[in-house]
Amino acid sequence: xxxVTQAQTEISVVEKEDVTLDCVYETRDTTYYLxxxxxxxxxxxxxxxxxxxxxxxxEISGRYxxxxxxxxxxxxxxxxxxxxxxSAVYFCALTTNTGNQFYFGTGTSLTVIP
Amino acid sequence: ExxxxxxxxxxxxxxxxxxxxxxxxxxxxxTLYWYQQILGQGPKLLIQFQNNGVVDDSQLPKDRFSxxxxxxxDSTLKIQPAKLEDSAVxxxxxxxxxxxxxxxxxxxxxxxxx
Numbered sequence: 001x002x003x004v005t006q007a008q009t010e011i012s013v014v015e016k017e018d019v020t021l022d023c024v025y026e027t028r029d030t031t032y033y034l035x036x037x038x039x040x041x042x043x044x045x046x047x048x049x050x051x052x053x054x055x056x057x058x059e060i061s062g063r064y065x066x067x068x069x070x071x072x073x074x075x076x077x078x079x080x081x082x083x084x085x086x087s088a089v090y091f092c093a094l095t096t097n098t099g100n101q102f103y104f105g106t107g108t109s110l111t112v113i114p
Numbered sequence: 115e116x117x118x119x120x121x122x123x124x125x126x127x128x129x130x131x132x133x134x135x136x137x138x139x140x141x142x143x144x145t146l147y148w149y150q151q152i153l154g155q156g157p158k159l160l161i162q163f164q165n166n167g168v169v170d171d172s173q174l175p176k177d178r179f180s181x182x183x184x185x186x187x188d189s190t191l192k193i194q195p196a197k198l199e200d201s202a203v204x205x206x207x208x209x210x211x212x213x214x215x216x217x218x219x220x221x222x223x224x225x226x227x228x
Contacts, residue, residue, distance in 0.1 A: 102149075
């Protein structure tokens with residue numbers, strides 16, 4: 001069975017602080033894909049990143065960075081120098097090569113205080 | 115390229131009424147998904163179509179929910195009769211048949227049942 005856990009329900013940071021959102025996943029498949037989505041108040045899911053299980057290289061995109069560690073089944077997301085526009089709910093998700101649906105975590109609500 | 119379209123964006127109905135949501139996937143995407151996202155939770159798959167056939171509807175409450183994709187393009191999700199616990203955002207997503215891990219989400223329909 002597939003499962004995604006986001007233990008942090010809500011996080012508040014002051015603008016310009018760094019913040020890390022945690023994601024732990026479970027799957028028995030050897031080929032799988034991990035995702036992060038941003039959901040602003042408008043409700044749309046905005047795709048941020050996809051990683052496959054064979055690529056553990058960390059990635060940086062502007063102020064965003066992702067740390068994928070298979071040894072701990074984690075796929076954490078860090079925002080450096082946070083901005084008010086980063087305030088949203090962030091979802092980690094998992095899908096597999098043999099499955100079809102996305103398995104989402106319960107989301108982490110991030111509030112950046114100006 | 116146009117994204118996944120959904121309508122309406124918002125709907126308020128009374129319990130026991132019926133409601134229908136519409137989704138038009140990205141052109142050429144054979145696979146279409148309907149997700150339900152209850153407030154404070156991650157999206158949960160309701161049904162998956164491959165062209166006009168149902169691949170997975172194991173989590174669809176079939177006593178009140180129905181969905182169709184008659185011509186293998188756009189799709190309609192119906193709830194009849196609605197209950198208070200159906201209040202949620204209903205997200206439609208689509209993907210190419212051979213790239214199920216690359217799902218594109220629509221803006222969603224926010225349903226409030228009073």
